[in-house]
Amino acid sequence: FEVLKRAAVLGLITRNSRSLCFAGTHGKTTTSSMAAHILKSGSFGCNAFLGGEMLNYGTNFLLAPQSAYSVIEADEFDRSFHHLTPSVAVITATDPDHLDIYGTEEAYLESFARFTELIRPDGALIIHENLKLKPRPQDGVRVYTYSRDSGDFHAGYVRRANGTITFDLITPRGIIRNINLGVPVEVNIENAVAAAAAICLTDAWEPEVVREAISSYRGTKRRFETHLKEDNGAGRVIIDDYAHHPEEVRKSIESVKAIYPGRKLTVAFQPHLYSRTRDFAPEFADALSGADSLVLLDIYPAREEPIEGVSSEIIFDKVRCEDKILINKEKLVETLKNRNFDILLTLGAGDINTFIPAIIENLD
Template sequence: MKELEHISHFYFIGIGGIGMSALARYLNEQGKKVAGYDRIITKLSVKLEEEGIDIHYTDDFDKIPDGFKEIRTAQVVYTPAVPLDFGELVRFRESGITTIKRAQLLGQISRTMTCLAIAGTHGKTTTSAILAHLLYKSDVKMTAFLGGILEQYNTNYLCSGTDVMVVEADEFDRSFMQLDPDIAGITAMDADHLDIYGDVANFEKTFHDFARLLEGKALLVNEKLDLNGLKVGLESGDYLTQNEVIVNGAYHFDLKTPKEIVKDCFLKLPGRHNLSNAVLAMAVALEYGANAEKLKLALASFPGVERRFTYRIDTEKRVLIDDYAHHPTEINAVYQAVTEMYPDEKKLVIFQPHLFSRTRDFMDDFAQALSQFDKVALLDIYPARELPIEGISSELLCKNMNALENTPEIITVVEKLDLEEFIEEMDTRIILMLGAGDIGVEIQKLTQKWINA
């Protein structure tokens, strides 16, 4: 950690976030002094406090210990979700303390290890989680910073050493351009974050810029992408599945690589998008030099990522599936997976749109994707970092769905308070709850009530 050797104190603004908390835990393990602020208490922030990290939950610069205010030895890390006029951030800057975004810290750390980066508008959390699990089980000394909770491990941070770093290369705010990757995989390039990029051309240009970081190194890309690199796919590519069959909801396949065929691979995650993610993770691990047989055994035991096609309830009466899907392409992938698993049953989807700008930019695509389900209910748009945009609402999305040629049996907007009663009235066994906002809180409430009923 030569680039960070002179820094003894790290203060995180937004420390409880999924990405920030993993970095805080890593630095804490490295013997650095770590503290931070967050707006609310979460499971992640509680875990950080249990590990000895000091956290407070009010915007109060005077509560911060003096060691974190030393210009020469302290560094402040903040998430883009924090407003630039946030009190503590303003005070730190006025004091002359170095303040950097989370992505810049990731970039600093990426220069201290062999960096394996996973980019893409969809699938990067699952793919990087699979890659981390594969390397961990293959006895590689690795550190992983994940954008989701790895089930069974119950963590977004996995560490067995510091030879290799596994990280999500996030396109939001061009964050991935801060990294120094040695091997990278790219899952998808579907347009997103147009509030930042302005148009599709600028969005795609940034992915090409990221790919150029890998010149002379190993870049692996989904077979469908117009990028130079080793192709990875289910239909064609340098890394390719063969003899694929589904048995009891799990994929069995052989993996053809440029050097060999890895026979009898097994993946229990549903959905061809997850199979594609797994193949990319295997390809990155093999390019790094991990043992193929160890990787195959590890893939068979991959436990999944929380809120990625997670079964909250699975009984004869009710199946409740929880997924983070918040982009039309991701909703399409969930639909493909659930239809593969339950081809003859009706499906109810509860969707919480995430961001007014994303809902506006992909209104027609959202309408088409959601209309594949038999019954659709929308929660109000989750604003996250945005202010409302006039005229953009869940009601408008419902209207657009009703205008389509093939429409679901039910299309409506539901208040959170009425959600349980609505679902009961629908009398549908297969229920999917999708979104990247606070819909997870509602899922937890319903799960606890129905499990205890």
């Protein structure tokens, strides 16, 4: 048997299919999952290899041997995405991360620039506006921009009413009007634009399918996943999100506040990795200061050994939120039971989500 890393196998798949590859510090799981759902909902189908479990299908893998299309979540960790040969590449964000691998922001950006060199000469690059990245695509690669409000692909006439979000999708191939966002979170407007943009540049473009699929998309496990919604949202609410980078934490908090304006937001955050906590402690503290109440847990080490002088306290001390508490995870359920929260947002890439069933079970 020849044993290969998963990244190498994905590289083989991209060389033998029309591959849509989604990269970025954050947003890649949702955008790739949305794109896979759109293609699967249409007449072209797709094979998909994703970083999160799609709630529509209960899996992170879709198999369609008859389809020429594959959707790949292109992970920058350990430079895995350098194995790929995209037909269409999407880059959602380049905020520095994984500095335990890259060392500096410059090296991180260079890795993304190298990724853009791998796009097929007859392919396309779709990049979020205003990134620091300077792409280096080969001659023949078409380059497009996107964002929520501007770029070659963007949203127009965004409407919000009774917990729903509706918008028009503006593309070089025309406008798709009145798209209802299946997961009505502000950041998903932009995610839907990116997902649809990738498909727009292929032969699989079916506007009516795009509209219906974005509406029927249920989300990805641990990506802004609602676990409790009492009285249709008028009572207590529990939302879990995989956010583990400062910008992801900030956007997640802002999204909850936009959905439930005027409600008290309690955030329970579990930092992920000693190195990430060390590298971004001030940024984490600033993002978490947007909470009305903060429950900060000890660091989830994952693959790392402890680093001297690095603990959750270096975040906690800088958080401006006055109602804050620092605990170990074993005390989370009892702490939340006694705090009588209104809206609870659990954040982190560790195991904080495993406590949610007990949190719900212990509610008064």
